[in-house]
Amino acid sequence: MSQPHVVVIGGGIAGLAAAAFLSGADGGGGRAAVTLLEASERLGGKLRGGEVGGVQVDLGAESMLARRPEAVALARSVGLADALQPPGTAKAAIWTRDALRPLPGGQVMGVPGDLDALAASGVLTPEGLARAGREESTPAVGDDIAIGAYVAARLGREVVDRLVEPLLGGVYAGHADEISLRAAVPQLLALARTGGPLLDGVHELATRPQSGGGPVFQGLEGGLGTLPVAVAAACRAAGADLRTGSPVDELRRTPEGWRLVVGGEVLRADAVVLAVPAPEAARLLRAEAPGAAAELAAVEYAGMALVTMAFRRADLPGPPAGSGFLVPPVDGRQIKASTFSSNKWGWLERSAPDSFLLRTSLGRHREEQALDLPDEELVARSLADLGEAVGLTAKPYDTAVTRWRAGLPQYPVGHLDRVARIRAGAERLGGLALCGAAYDGVGIPACVASARAAVDKVLTPAAGAAVTEGTMSA
Incomplete structure (x- = not known):
């Protein structure tokens, strides 16, 4: 039986990871014939290197969370093990109240768990510090709540304004009063659902020994922009067909699998992995899954x-x-x-x-x-x-x-429910899965993990009989 033909749409790190897992470029053994289609002339998405002043630097993401293993494992699998390195210094500050002040220790995404460290940092005014020390009880949180609303009710507005907002801004470029606690900081949602003390709970989380040890973040010699280059090279060596400048004009389900129109060329596939931003996924799914497309179009x-x-x-x-x-x-x-x-x-x-x-x-x-x-x-x-x-x-x-x-x-309150509806609508088509930053986390490890899950989804027998037959290679 020939291998199924899977088309990956999108050449960011999620799409490249999916191509690697499908082709066996990660060392896991080839599972499918792969064609990857990237609309732009460059692979890598938000991972991009460039030269400034004669120096190679990152012009996009510059570090990846190492406490999650997925991104580091991918880098190792494509020959970048020796290039991995932690930051030389992690001494970050907050520029607030007209001074640079040390980022206090003992916090989780800006939510403090150590009042002594918070006081020593000088980030809060005396009034804000006193309010944080008078933690107020609130009703147990149900399904979800905005991070800002929850922390402000517990510890006061100044904690949100001077600590939570800048930390969240660095990750999401969003607003604490809109970002979902469940989606962005699920470990704090578990605390919120008990109604117990937030300060004590954060302190326990912040001081809990981390499995595996090692640095919290890792970079790569030469910048993270080298990661997509290495993944792409490994995919090509494994036989994957990676195409840039190849926007998909149309995506339609057929009785045998999937039909794609790419610049006048028709491609046929047994399965499709959509690894593009939500607006582009909405456009491609509008004809076959209008409900999922509408939900995707609403992602900001x-x-x-x-x-x-x-x-x-x-x-x-x-x-x-x-x-x-x-x-x-x-x-x-x-x-x-x-x-x-x-x-x-x-x-x-x-x-x-x-x-x-x-x-x-x-x-x-x-x-x-x-x-x-x-x-x-x-x-x-x-x-x-x-x-x-x-x-x-x-x-x-x-x-x-x-x-x-x-x-x-953006991950507002209700985001994970929206993602569940999107995936339910898409998966009813069979042989289709979505991955990338819009769904399960914006970090590189989360994108790689979502790619792995998407690959497993489209290659299971339940994903559609066409996937198991491999009858439609291009």
């Missing part, structure tokens, strides 16, 4: 701009310390974060010892006007804030602005 996204700057170390009286800082929106600054890349990643310091690289980010959900400003204005705004925050007066010798429009899906 946030846009952001990254400003990467290269300075000559000789121009800096002393480079800023630490790994960078977050900025609470309540403080009214232009930037929402800055990463001191040369401090954070040892490979950058080794490869460019005479340069200092840093980057800032601007924009969040429904506050994306900055993305329409000229590059030079975004650089100027970033330098102005950096001047106030760390006293930076030097001018960069090179800059790059990367705009990620509709880059981060």
Whole structure:
């Protein structure tokens, strides 16, 4: 019996991971003939490398959570084991109340569990600190609640404004008063459902020994932009057909499997893995699964701009310390974060010892006007804030602005129920699964895990008889 032919639509890290799992590029043994279709001319999605000031840097995501094994395992499987490395420093700060203040320890996504550490940080005003210490009981949470509403009721508004918002902003570029506790921080939902003390519960979570030990985050020598390149090379070596510049015009279910129209060419497949952003998935499914398409079209996204700057170390009286800082929106600054890349990643310091690289980010959900400003204005705004925050007066010798429009899906209250409805509608078609950041988590490990689940779904007998026959290879 020949192998089934599976088409993966989307060449971001989720689509590439799916292609790797299907083709056996991860070392797991080939399970299908694979064609991957990417609409743009580049593979990798939000993982993108580039050169700024003659230095190779990340222009998208720069680190991956290592406490989840999926992304690190994928990197190892495609030959990047020796390139894995933790940050050189994890000393992050919060720029609030006109000073850089250390990010307090003993917290989970900005929710404090150690009042002494919180007091020592100086992040909160005396009034805000006193309110946090007077934790108020609230009714046990049912199915879900917004993170901001829950934490504000328990510990006061200032904890949300100066701690939770900047942490969540770094992950989702969203708003704490809208983001789902169940979807974004499920370990805190378990606490909320008991109605027990939040401070004590967070303290227990923050001090619990982590299985496997090791660093919380990992990067890659040369940047995370090297990961999709390595995965793509491994997929091609395993026989997968990876095509860029290949937008899918039409996707239709047939009695035998799936029919795709790609630039006038007709492809036929036994199964399809959709690894594209929700709006594109909605377009492709509108004819075959209108209910799922409507739910997908309702998923909102946030846009952001990254400003990467290269300075000559000789121009800096002393480079800023630490790994960078977050900025609470309540403080009214232009930037929402800055990463001191040369401090954070040892490979950058080794490869460019005479340069200092840093980057800032601007924009969040429904506050994306900055993305329409000229590059030079975004650089100027970033330098102005950096001047106030760390006293930076030097001018960069090179800059790059990367705009990620509709880059981060939002996870409002009810998001996971929406995902369940989307998947139920799509799976009724048979031989179809969805994966990527819009569903089970925006981080790289979550995207890789969703790709694995999608592959398993389309290759099970229940996914449709056509998948087991392998009769429709292109």
